[in-house]
Amino acid sequence: MSQKPPVQAAVEARRSYSKVTDEAPGQAELERMIASLVSLPDHSGLRPWRFIALRGAARDRLGHGLAAAAKTDPEKYVSKARRAPLVIAIVVSPRPSDKVPLWEQEAVASGAAHTLALLLHEAGWGVIWRTGELTRKKAVRKALGIKKPEYLLGWLYVGGIPPRNKTPKPRKPLQVERHLTTLVSGPEARR
Template structure:
């Protein structure tokens, strides 16, 4: 049985996915598993919003509004929101804490997102993380009904793998010396 190391080395983004997607119960199980990560003070400063079907139009319309796009340009944003049958919005939900700063709470939320990408990939789903300059705009915040102490980190686009199960081109391994030093 492959372990975590193999799953991490194998994981690739899948920018082209089919209309298949995990159901709500499967997503709930993945979220439960991804939530078992290092979390200073156990604040659980994150949540995930499941977006499917016509709700993806709300996302596309919010992105278009944030960009100021009209007409055909606005339709492009709606099309982007429909690039996968399931979109998981990853939200940092900051909790009051004198011990755990916001940056650390946001890192926990990002850790949940990464854990979800590993789980989804390992279960045979195609997944890619999308963010960008419109992620934290007022229109997008409003569409996701974010609270005062919340920030959107981005979206995981999830769907089936195309015939043959091919993912995007393989990544080369990192050059460890560029990223690891000794003090």
């Protein structure tokens, strides 16, 4: 039996971890992972994305921004922002282009975030991508220093994987026929 290619094995092993420990990748490790995103599919090489790393008390800025957007007491949202030792804001940073529409640039930013999450997971870190109705509110952008035309896609919460979560439950198999259609040409296409 042949072994799965490493990328396929990594994709199949990836999980979201809503609870993580207080450990997190250091700045140098994070920078190496982000540098490897150089090969992402990106029409015209615009690189219309960036990340903001929040550690320590900097996470409180996110919590206060979420609370201001929700028009509520910050305690709940500051607590949420501190669920992981590293929170990475995913920012769409559109570039002017006659060839590459905004939706395509957002798709590239989403691909960058997903690939970073996969790299973090493969390196042994627990990751979950969080979003919510407050993600694109002005108060949240302002708290993180994000100015239009940039906007948020959410946050990667990153930390150590708790020992009890090292062996995740198996997932239900994907029903490929629901997610893949093959168009045919020639005589069989006319039936």
